[in-house]
Amino acid sequence: MTPIANMQLETAIHPEGLRRTVIEPITRVEGHGKITLLMDEQNHVKQARLHIVEFRGFEKFIQGRPYWEIPVLVQRLCGICPVSHHLAAAKAMDMLVGARTLTPTAEKLRRLLHYGQTLQSHALHFFHLASPDLLFGYDAEVATRNIIGVIQAHPGIAVQGVMLRKYGQEVIRVLSGKRVHGNFAIPGGVNKGFTKEDCNYLKKDLDQVIKWSQSAVEIARGLYTGNLEENASFGAFRSNFLSLAAPDGSFELYDGKLRATDADGGRIFDQVDYANYLRHIHEEVKSWSYMKFPFIVALGNDAGWYRVGPLARINNAERMPTPLAEEARKRFAAMGEGGPVHATMAYHWARMIEMLYAAEAIRELLDDPDIYGKDLLIQGERALEGVGVIEAPRGTLFHHYVVDENDAVVKANLIVATTNNNTAMNSAVREVAAHYLDGKELTEGLLNHIEVAIRAYDPCLSCATHALGKMPLEVELLDAQGRQVHRLIRNADGSCEEG
């Protein structure tokens, strides 16, 4: 499918008279969304859209709150990756309190927390949410295509997934006091040190966790290469990729600079200070989704959309900092034959490589004497604006805050990983709809193909919808015969006009 043909399925030219099919809610993803398909009498797909129908509004309601409250408040965006929001906000607050560089102990403990988060979130997604499709087939019996079915048919894999997630959750609990929604990072550092007892506790199961993670990479690789032809083309399209990268170009989850590459692997920009992200990333709003559509400014909104997350990070990384993950990355990169891997289904494989990296990185940190330091906080010259960017499990996460002289937040901008992947997920939906559903009688199994494509991105829909009053709307009043009586349009800038 050509990119133009793909884009043409975003909006049907003549929607009147088309049959509407709705998949609602999308299952086995975090949050609430739906897919709508418009088809003609011959079942040809004329329009396919992923809609994010829930609304959270964090950007608005945190206004007026004191800055030190924000890292704890915004983690309530999500129950799966709260640590990502906690840390991204804390990094922004570090800038506000003038802590450009944290103490080694504080930074390493934050990294430990983040790697625990990456491990548990990736395990959750691959084993609990995605594996039923991958193990049983996309159109397998729906009654068994779920985690209970996995437990019954593949108990070893199910236990591995549960235990991996449990370990990541334990890392989070030890540091932040709770498995979900604890508190640890505060502006300028962390509020708690690390002990030998903590270390011994986390080391106890770590060798097994690394073995399980290695095995998970092999499971994901085997599932991908075992049906290479279909996996390479399923919901596949070429795109740009965005991620953080370390100064030496290696893989980075917690800090680093922004790197964007084109579909051939060429650099669009590299080593960009994320505090200047607004010079490079803008967001477009569309009338049919609460989720915005980010794009790279230099390429414009039509060509500048990009993908983030495991596939983008592994494609963008020149190397992994840990040996087992690097070995796994090389095997993965070989699939791209010198360029990036573009297959949507390769996300799962890349995700498991990252999980292995997280497990290895946890081991390195637990062997690092710096984690026992007592110097946890640093402060410097106050500022009124802060940006924090982190690689959340689902992709690059931007938190940007402006505060007033009384310490209250006056402006916030959150570009969440799932938002970054908005155009990509819609492209995948259109690709799958055109290839698998076009001209056919719809069945549950066929419709699940679309959900499979979305699940590959591990979207967190409830994280992603915060802009208030920015969405363009179009309201039509029709008479009993369907003729338009009145039309009112609200533009993205808030102005209204009669159509």
Added chain:
Amino acid sequence: MSSSFFLDGKAIPFKEGQTVLQAAMSAGHYIPHLCWRPELEPHSSCRLCTVIISGKPFSSCTQPAMEGQNVECDTPELKAMRRAVTQLLFVEGNHYCPSCEESGGCKLQATAYYLGMQDNHFPHQFPVRVRDSSHPLVNLDRDRCIRCETCVRASRELDGKNVFAIHGRGIRSKLAVNSPTGLLKDSGISPEDMAVKLCPTGALTVKRVGFEFPIGQRIFDQESIATLELREYANQEAVHG
């Protein structure tokens, strides 16, 4: 021979001039309360310490202990009443415990746990209250104010400043700042003031130090509000008699 009264059937000794609440606390019996502080004159506004004496409700923080009287305190009806009063305090304000820096150190929250409060029960009022962050060191978050007047009394009686007052009536009453502009920055408040330290919720806090105590090391992670209050009261009595 010392005087005594009966609290739920148990003899409680008391000294001349003690209230029922003071005598009960001295004897190691916690009666829930939010507006009462041993350092301050009793106020009798939160009504949590209500007990039944001779079939009638009284605030135990203001009711003088009397020889031989029978005081009902831990009855199912009074427990339910205290829980309902606490629920009302929650719904009349805007209390967002998950993101509040006082969580784990908040007496309103600790009291709710002590009373077995499982939900808010009553519809939230979502009042519109103005936050005052104008002072460089002290934050006033009226969303969290339960109008117990602890700060009003502490500022007058202990700090000698008279920074706060309550204005308005009934459910519309709110905490006001006695300054030319009505803002905290133009008042004489300081972070060391007892008015700030004694606030039972997060309405008055010292700025820029939120979440300094990790989960597990916060006040009420260590002990219940009953244990804490009884221990503090015993310490105070040991010092002041």
